Amino acid sequence: MRQTEDFILGSIKDLPPSGIRKYFDLINEMEDVISLGVGEPDFVTPWNICEAGISSLEKGQTSYSSNAGFIELRKAIANYLNRRFSMIYDPYEEILVTVGGSEAIDIALRMLVGQGDEVVIPEPCFVAYNGCTLMTGATPVPICLKEENSFKLTVEELEGAITAKTKVLILGFPNNPTGAIMTHEELEPIAKFLKDKDIVVISDEIYAELTYSGEHSSISEFEWMREKTIVVSGFSKAFAMTGWRIGYVCANSIFTDAMKKIHQYALMCSPTIAQKAAIEAMNNGQNEVERMVREYNRRRRLMVDGFRKAGLTCFEPLGAFYVFANVSGTGLSSEEFCDRLLLEHKVLMVPGEAFGGSGHGFARATYATSYENIIEANKRIKEFTDSLNK
C-alpha cells in the first residue's frame, strides 16, 4: 500500500514551504509584538464600499454572476483604468474579474507555460510568481535585481536571462517587497528589447495606486507591448479589501477568453458580494484611496527616517507599502537579524530571502501600520542596532 504522502505529486511536494511561517507561530505566543510582517493595509475597507456589499446581501443578490464577472463591474473597471492610467480595455472582451490578483497570476501562467518552458522572474518579488510557475511544470529563471539599481530591472539583466525557452517575463512594479517602481522612461528600453521577442509579459500592477513619486506606468503603455502584456490588478491594496478576494486581469480578447476557460472550471466566478462592493470602489472610492495614499506616504517617510537613524541603509522606496532595509552592515544574516529582533526586541520583520535569493542581507518591513507603532518600532530597532555596535 502507498503511504498517504506518496499520493502527492512530486512537484507539489517540492514546492518551497512558507519561509516566514515560523515567525507567525512565534508571535502568536508572544505579547506586545509590533508586527511589520504582513503585507496588508491596516485600514478597514472604506465604509461606502462595505455598505454596497451589505446592501447587495439585503437585496438577496447571492447567486453566481457571469463567469467573467458582472458587466457593470467590468465597465466600471474599464472606466477607472482609462481615467486613472489612460489604459483602454474593452469591458466585454478584454477584462476578467478574478478572485484576487493571485488567481489572475495563476491562470495567466497556466494558460501560457508548461513543462520545458522558462519564466523569467526578477527577484526579490511576491512569492506566488515562483510557486505558480512551478505548479505548471515550467522552470522559473530568477534575475537577481540589485540595490545599486534601486531594484529596477535593466535590459542587460533581462538579456542575460533570456533563452530560446523563455515564454514569459513577470514584472511586479511597484514592487513587493522592495517598494521599487519603474517609470515610463525606465520601462522603455525593456519594452524596446521585447519588441521582436516572442515573450509575453505578466505585469502585476496591484500596487499601482500606491506610487509616491509621479504617476504609475505600465509596460502596456507601449503600443507594441499592449497585445503581449497581461495586466494583473485588484482591489486588495488600493481599496484595503484584502479579505474580499477580488481582482481582475486585462489582456487582448484571445488571452482573456483562454484565461476565462480556466477561471470558469476552477472558480466559476468571483464572489458576488465582493463584486458589488468593488463596483462602489471603482465608482466612488477615489477620495478614500487618495486619503490612504497620503497617510502611507507620511508613514513611509517616518519609517525610512527611523531605519536610517538606526544605521540600516535603505534605498528610498517609492511604491507599495514596504521598506526593504539592508541589514548586512549589522554583521548578521537577515534571518539572524529578524530572529533576534523578534525575540529580543519584539518587532517582526521578514528576512529578504523569503522573496528570492537576491533578498539575502535585507529585511522587509511594512509601514501599513499606525504612527505609534512605527515610532515604537523605530525605537526598538535602534536599541537593537545600538546593542550590536557595542
Add this chain to the structure above:
Amino acid sequence: MNEILEILEKNSKLTTEQVAVMAAMSEEDVKTAIAKFEADGVILGYNTTVNWEMTDKEVVTALIEVKVTPQRGDGFDKVAERIFRFQEVRDCYLMSGGFDLTVVIEGKTMKEVAQFVSEKLSPLESVLSTATHFVLKKYKDKGIVFEKRTQEPREGIFL
C-alpha cells in the same frame, strides 16, 4: 502647509522632528509654520479625546436647540456670545433650519444641566425657547470611534 495641520489634527503628540520627516520639510520650517499657525489662530489648541465612561468621573452631555431673537445690527453674534461665554458650554453653533443655535453642555449630572438651562439659558432676554436632548451614548467623537474593535488572532499567512 495643510500637510502639517492634517498630521497634527490626527495626533498632536508628534514632535516637530517627526512632523518634519512625515511632511518632507525641514524641522526649522515646521517650527516656524506651527508658531505662525498658533499666532494666527489657525491652530486653536491641542486637545485629548477622553472616553469619560471608562473612568469613575460622572459626565453628562446635552445638546440644546435654542431659538433666539436676533438683535438689530449684531444679528445672532451678540446673542451667541452671551451664551457661549458660560463655562458649561462646550460647543456653540449657528444653525440653518428650524432653530437658531446648537449649544452643547457638559455637566456632572442631569440636574446640573437642567439647572443651567432653567436658571441661566432660558432667562436670557433673547432666548425664545429651548429643547434639551441628553446624550445617552457616544459612538464617535471628532472622528474617533469609542468602542475599540477587537482583532481576532489569526494563523499564519504568507504573502
